[in-house]
Amino acid sequence: MMSSYRRGDIEAHPPYAHEAYASTHKRAPRHPLIRIAHTLSEITGPRFGRELIRAGDIDLTHFNGGEAIGERIIVRGRVIDEDGKPIPETLLEIWQANAAGRYAHPDDQHPAPLDPHFSGNGRVMTDTRGEYRFVTIKPGAYPWRNHHNAWRPNHIHFSLFGPGFATRLITQMYFPGDPILALDPIFNSIPDEAARKRLVASFDIETTIPDHALGYRFEIVLRGRDSTPMER
Amino acid sequence: MAPRQTPSQTVGPFFGPSLIEAGSENLVRPKTRGDRIVIEGRIIDGDGAPVIDAMIEIWQANAEGRYDHLEDDQEKLLDPAFHGYGRAATDAHGAFRFETIKPGAVPGTDGVLQAPHINVSIFARGLLKRLCTRIYFPDDPLNETDLVLITIAPERRATLIASGVCNSKVMRFDVILQGANETVFFDV
Numbered sequence: 083m084m085s086s087y088r089r090g091d092i093e094a095h096p097p098y099a100h101e102a103y104a105s106t107h108k109r110a111p112r113h114p115l116i117r118i119a120h121t122l123s124e125i126t127g128p129r130f131g132r133e134l135i136r137a138g139d140i141d142l143t144h145f146n147g148g149e150a151i152g153e154r155i156i157v158r159g160r161v162i163d164e165d166g167k168p169i170p171e172t173l174l175e176i177w178q179a180n181a182a183g184r185y186a187h188p189d190d191q192h193p194a195p196l197d198p199h200f201s202g203n204g205r206v207m208t209d210t211r212g213e214y215r216f217v218t219i220k221p222g223a224y225p226w227r228n229h230h231n232a233w234r235p236n237h238i239h240f241s242l243f244g245p246g247f248a249t250r251l252i253t254q255m256y257f258p259g260d261p262i263l264a265l266d267p268i269f270n271s272i273p274d275e276a277a278r279k280r281l282v283a284s285f286d287i288e289t290t291i292p293d294h295a296l297g298y299r300f301e302i303v304l305r306g307r308d309s310t311p312m313e314r
Numbered sequence: 315m316a317p318r319q320t321p322s323q324t325v326g327p328f329f330g331p332s333l334i335e336a337g338s339e340n341l342v343r344p345k346t347r348g349d350r351i352v353i354e355g356r357i358i359d360g361d362g363a364p365v366i367d368a369m370i371e372i373w374q375a376n377a378e379g380r381y382d383h384l385e386d387d388q389e390k391l392l393d394p395a396f397h398g399y400g401r402a403a404t405d406a407h408g409a410f411r412f413e414t415i416k417p418g419a420v421p422g423t424d425g426v427l428q429a430p431h432i433n434v435s436i437f438a439r440g441l442l443k444r445l446c447t448r449i450y451f452p453d454d455p456l457n458e459t460d461l462v463l464i465t466i467a468p469e470r471r472a473t474l475i476a477s478g479v480c481n482s483k484v485m486r487f488d489v490i491l492q493g494a495n496e497t498v499f500f501d502v
Binding site: 084089090091093094095096097098100103104105106107108109110111112113115116117118119120121122123124125126127128129162163164165166175176177179185186187188189190201202203204239241245246247248250251252253254268269271272276277278280281301302303304305 | 316317318319320321322323324325326327328329330331332333359360361363365367371373375381382383385386388397398399420421422423428431433435437438439440441442443444445448461462465466470491492493496497498499500501502
């Protein structure tokens with residue numbers, strides 16, 4: 083039987099309006115959201131096949147015929163739902179700044195060097211156990227204009243679809259021990275400390291490859307199914 | 315302890331090269347069944363300024379009213395030339411454009427047929443979570459009984475209905491993030 087998805091966990095997610103993050107001021111809606119019942123429109127969603135993944139999508143350290151500069155790292159983890167059930171064959175899209183803290187994006191004007199051998203874009207599918215793994219370089223911190231002397235902590239952007247429209251998620255993975263985290267309005271827009279910690283990857287010696295690259299684990303939890311069946 | 319949801323964060327301003335591919339705003343192929351439509355619009359902020367760095371995604375049923383997904387087990391035809399997912403970035407004027415087909419009606423709760431609609435997600439710098447809305451079609455008789463539309467105050471309902479002249483293939487759907495005429499956004 084079809085069932086709906088659980089709702090967004092109000093302790094987990096940031097509000098739309100967050101005073102310390104200036105870009106929310108003119109973009110956060112003022113009206114409360116209107117809750118709608120889950121129908122086929124919300125429990126279905128786009129699916130992507132493995133044919134979408136190209137060579138190089140899961141290893142960002144080589145691009146354009148050369149090797150990216152920076153600290154090589156391995157990021158792996160599992161995508162599960164709130165019941166601990168793995169989410170197999172789901173697409174993750176990742177993007178990030180280079181080791182110097184600059185995106186290969188025309189609007190990024192931060193005067194740090196671009197790396198011709200780093201695009202910062204990747205894609206990976208989870209396997210049948212919900213596990214994913216990719217290789218990249220550690221992104222650098224970079225300044226932004228939110229407030230005086232504002233810097234974004236090191237982070238990797240993640241985009242996930244999960245099984246349905248209701249499970250779509252875009253988030254950012256941070257690194258353990260980063261002193262900028264305490265000062266970052268985007269990270270601190272999440273009111274609950276335990277929820278914030280879920281966005282910080284953990285260093286993992288098991289994932290680390292001797293003489294090659296440090297490893298990090300980042301687990302991702304998407305919404306689970308509601309226990310009550312969907313009305314039809 | 316049960317796993318808790320991973321928090322949402324903003325897509326930021328620099329997603330373009332990674333997430334937007336040429337052609338991702340075109341959902342139709344030559345053999346796709348259904349009436350071709352173009353949906354164009356702009357995303358506008360609380361100052362009336364264009365939102366030039368947003369990403370907008372759509373998800374919709376095919377012309378018969380069936381989603382290309384395992385959990386849609388209706389006895390309606392699947393269209394091998396239509397999946398129903400599209401993605402676009404706004405340009406320097408805050409504008410976006412999709413080429414698609416008008417979706418058929420899909421059942422909602424209690425078996426009541428929903429009016430034809432397209433599901434929309436919006437991501438941008440300054441949006442710490444996505445915004446969800448729906449695009450409905452003008453003059454569709456099912457709009458009168460749609461359980462989502464009828465629960466919305468009449469003065470705000472119009473924000474969910476695309477505009478287009480009769481028989482026109484081009485529909486307009488503007489998204490106003492904040493302020494007067496703010497688009498209705500859903501807690502999905």
